[in-house]
Amino acid sequence: MPDGGVAPDVLMHAERISKSFGTVPVLFSVSFDIRPGEVHALIGENGAGKSTLMKILSGYHQPSSGQILFDGAPVTLPPDGLAEDLGIVLIHQELNLAEMMTVEENIFLGREIRRRGFLDRAAMRADVAALLDRLHLDIRPQDRISDLSIAQKQMVEIAKAISRNARILIMDEPTAVLTSAETETFFRQIERLKAEGVAIIFVSHKLGEVKALADRVTIMRDGQWIATQDAAELTPDAMAQLMVGRELSDLYPPMREPDVDAPVMLDVAGLSSPAGVRDVSFQLRRGEILGFAGLVGSGRTALFEAICGLAPTSAGTVTLDGAPARFHDVAEARDAGIVYLTKDRKEKGLLLDLEMTPNLTLLALDRFVRRGLLDRAAEKAGMERAARRFDIRARDPKVRARDLSGGNQQKLLLAKVMESDPQVVIIDEPTRGIDVGTKQQIYHFIAALAAEGKSIVLISSEMPEVIGMCHRVVVMREGHVTGLLEGAAIEENEIMLHASGLKGRTTHD
Amino acid sequence: MTDQTTSARPASGGFSIDFKAWGPLLALAALCIFGFILNPAFASEGNISNILTRSAFIGVIAVGATFVITAGGIDLSVGSMAAFISGVMIMVMNGLVETMGVSVATILVGVGLSVFLGAMAGLANGLLTTRGKIEAFIVTLGTMGIYRSLVTYLADGGTLSLNFDLRSLYRPVYYGEVLFVPVPVLVLAIVAILGWVLLNRTAFGRHCVAIGSSESVARYSAVKINRVKTLTYVIQGLCVSLATIIYVPRLGSASSQTGVMWELEAIAAVIIGGTVLKGGYGRIGGTVVGAIMLTTIGNILNLTDLISNYLNGAVQGVIIIVAVWLQRGQWKRRGRSGDGG
Known part of the structure; x- marks a missing residue:
């Protein structure tokens, strides 16, 4: 799409969006547009900037520079999901439903229908039943979310979005967790939404699906826009080529x-x-x-x-x-x-509230015990050795693991597993x-x-x-x-x- | 992840007090000064010794609770457990008087039984939470009810009293002194020192902290979570048993009213002392100071007419809340919400 003139049928247009987190740039002047009733796939390797772009398009992140035009007018999208009021809904990969509540309660969560201060459950149930019917979903309003399959939960998310009059539905790898039969159902749902004029943006790594489902495909690489093409013109091989091609x-x-x-x-x-x-x-x-x-x-x-x-x-x-x-x-x-170094530094790797030393020695703590007691001098020496060997830099050796940069956390984690001499x-x-x-x-x-x-x-x-x-x-x-x-x-x-x-x-x- | 690091440390140079570490002790000092101003008799040797002796029960139990809480658990059953163990101890010792007579051996059997029951009760709490995968709050709420009702049943709704002669023989364990130090104070000191070494200087203590800090990180770091957590409840049970051993000679009886609210006092002592309720950070020294503070409050109210003694609970409640509020440093960091990055 050429810069400047925005085609009249464009619903949302992101113009030269850049984004940095701190000093780390992750998006470089990316432009992107979406039309009503269009399915637009966003593809690229991990770290290409797809998630960041999606979050900017739905208001969860603010761009560092560039602007977003919605219905032809520049807008600043409100944060924390409030863009839903404008009809822009992001469905996260880890679905965002209250597990112990019913379908009906989830769909009306935060905007319950009230009558004289009390919940009007009958009205809400009727609304939800009508909605589920319209979407041809075999789910009852009173079903508990925790009893549903992942595919059904996803459908509830979509129904929730539709009930909020979503005009743009943004989905992060919607089919990643679906079986092939469920994926078929999902495809039909997307076709229906498309026919109603809803614009759909989705990220997928399954290039065959992208080919089958999308009208247009945007390819990103290293935070940069690479190409936007009609899906009909692209083969999966060509997509892969565009995603990777790099020295x-x-x-x-x-x-x-x-x-x-x-x-x-x-x-x-x-x-x-x-x-x-x-x-x-x-x-x-x-x-x-x-x-x-x-x-x-x-x-x-x-x-x-x-x-x-x-x-x-x-x-x-x-x-x-x-x-x-x-x-x-x-x-x-x-x-x-044999040791396993987790990819989840914060949840499974490091004790974030503790200093570096107890983190370093935790996996191999037996090696730092002498006559039943912890040998603190040995721990300290181990920490100094590890800091040298793996170039772990901290302003203060007493800094909590939480306050280290991601890179230093990763080095500390590597040093930690190596302490057990695997x-x-x-x-x-x-x-x-x-x-x-x-x-x-x-x-x-x-x-x-x-x-x-x-x-x-x-x-x-x-x-x-x-x-x-x-x-x-x-x-x-x-x-x-x-x-x-x-x-x-x-x-x-x-x-x-x-x-x-x-x-x-x-x-x- | 970015290089934006948010430092939670106060940047103010020069003189600043680490409230987390010294807060409880400062608060206790303030409380003592306050008590002395209200009534100089507060500082008499007899009164101080009295406060410390009375602190010993809650103090010993709270040292155990520090382990449980540091490892992310909670034990609500300790008060009832103490009552139950007291009751069984008294019944068994009374029963043995016929065969073994009023002898040290009889008391030793009672003491051994107490240790066994404490360890078993702790083991039960521990296994139910770890192997049974039931929340500690629920498990110990259940066992709390069980022990309380068992002691009421054993006493037939009344009071179990220790054989009079046996009580005279057992008496020095509470009322006696070693080198001018009351025995209960000595016991508290020893338990505190052992507890401190165990928590701060052994792999077991480090594992407790790791589990309380993040159970999943601990699991990925080769910590035997079930074993360590169960052991914290066993330690708690042993501490309860020890407290019971010094409690029985004090009154020589046990009833359904024995040890009521001890669990809450023990938890309060732990939290006042700076241990974090959700786990991951424990301080034995703080716990002991917290237990002494709670007793001191009651003592000061006894020595003054300023506030009715009936308001003891209210004053304790206020002090618990204020102490924790000061520790969390919320008053320092007001207006700073969320972290950047």
């Missing part, structure tokens, strides 16, 4: 030649877990960096949580350094020499939300660990990272391994094709 710089350390004769450290055969892992097999050699690529929710985290005793297994065997390994908790896994290290999304300088440092730390003889699993949704760092790459989709890539096959198109189910083994169940 790799020396962000990554030089790749050390893998030693094909190195002993197998971790051998997983036919592993399944009710947490969402089905029949996964792979081998990891000493000194190797094995990448795990795939979309968010493809079962990579669940796989390694199952291996490390954090999730149950239902079938298969794990062999660690020649010995059978079935761990019931993290302590057993740690003692056997042989196999599983690193999940090591550079999520981290600036490029720290990223580079972390890549070098990981490469150095591999060179020391540690075996590394690198789970990442950022493809350049997987390509730049890994000797071999396993691609997963829906809990399965869809491909094992080596050598020249480790490139973005190939990974994307496997990850999105266009290539390799897939199932339809």
Whole structure:
């Protein structure tokens, strides 16, 4: 769309939107428009800026520069979901419903119909029943949200949006958690909304779906607008090409030649877990960096949580350094020499209210005990050593983990798992939300660990990272391994094709 | 995540008091000065010794509660548990007088039984919350009712009294002194020191803090959550048993009114002392100061006509709220809501 003239049928037009968080820019002059009755897909790799753009379009973030035209007039969207009053509704990926309340109560939450100060339940129930009927949903107003399936919950969110006269519906990966049958129902719903003139913006990593559902597609990369094209003109392959096409710089350390004769450290055969892992097999050699690529929710985290005793297994065997390994908790896994570094620094990684030292030593606390008591001097020395080795910078050693920058938190977390002196290290999304300088440092730390003889699993949704760092790459989709890539096959198109189910083994169940 | 870091520390240079650490002690000092002004008899050696001795029950129980609360739990059953253990101890010791006579051995059996019952009661609370996956509040609310009703049943609605001769023999455990220090004060001091070492200088204590701070982080960091949490309730049970052992010789009886409200006083002492109710931060020293403060308030009201003694609970309530408000530093950070970034 050319700058300047806004076509008359444009409902909302975002013009040269830029956004920085603190000093970190995440969006660079992105323009985007949406028409009534249009389905507009937003695609790009993780970190491309899609979520930020969606949040700006729905008022949750304010742009640092640029403006938004709504119905042809410049607007400043109100924050915290108040843009819903204008008819702009964002449906978050983690749905936003009160689980213990009924469908009817949720749909009217915050704007209940009252009569003489009391709730008019009959009127609300009738309204909701009519709405659910109109949307052809097989849900009753009095159903409790916690009793519904995820797909039904999503439909309730959509019904809620419609009941608020949504004109623009923005959805973050709406089909990521749906089965294929549910996805079909979802598609029909979208078609219906479209026919009513609702504009729909959605993010998806499933390029086949994008092709099938969208009228237009906008591709983003590294916070920049790359292209907006009619979906009819684009093949999924072409989309993948546009999403990735980028040169790799020396962000990554030089790749050390893998030693094909190195002993197998971790051998997983036919592993399944009710947490969402089905029949996964792979081998990891000493000194190797094995990448795990795939979309968010493809079962990579669940796989390694199952291996490390954090999730149950239902079938298969794990062999660690020649010995059978079935761990019931993290302590057993740690003692056997395998540790998992979580992608969720704040919820699962660090004790945010504590200082750095107790965080550093927590996983390997037994090593800091002498005659039953904690050896505080040893802890302090350990902290100094770790700060040097991993370049953890804090203004004050007594600073709480919460007040460290994301990069320093990640380095502290890496230092923490290394305190237990593991042989196999599983690193999940090591550079999520981290600036490029720290990223580079972390890549070098990981490469150095591999060179020391540690075996590394690198789970990442950022493809350049997987390509730049890994000797071999396993691609997963829906809990399965869809491909094992080596050598020249480790490139973005190939990974994307496997990850999105266009290539390799897939199932339809 | 950005590099925007929000520092919660007061930036004021020079003289500033760390209220979190010293607040409870300062408040106690202020309370003592206040008591002395109202009635100089407050500062007499006898009165101070009296306050400390009376603080010992709640103090010992509260040290245990510090572990439970630091690890993110709560135990409401301690008062009833104390009453129940007292009742069983008295009945068993009375029964043994016939076979074992009025002897130290009889008392030792009673003491051993108390320790066993305390540990078992704590274990039950712990296992029900961890293995049973029931909220600690509910589990201990339930056991609170059970123990209270059991002691009422054992006493047949009345009072269980310890054999008179046995009581005379047992008496020094509450009324005696070692090197001029009353035995209960000595017990409180020892329990506090052991508690402090356990919480601040051992892996177990660090694990309690980690669990209270974030159970999921603790789980991912190889902390055996169920075991540690259960142990905190066992420690609590042992502390209750210890408090009971020094309580029984004081009155020589147990009834349905024994230990009423002790659980709330113990929790209040813990919170006044600076431990965070939702867990993750515990202070044994603060807890002991908190327990002494609560007793001091009652004592001051006894020594003055200024406020009716019947208002003891009200004054305690006000002081608890003010103490916690001061600690949280809300008065310093007014108007600063939310964090940037």
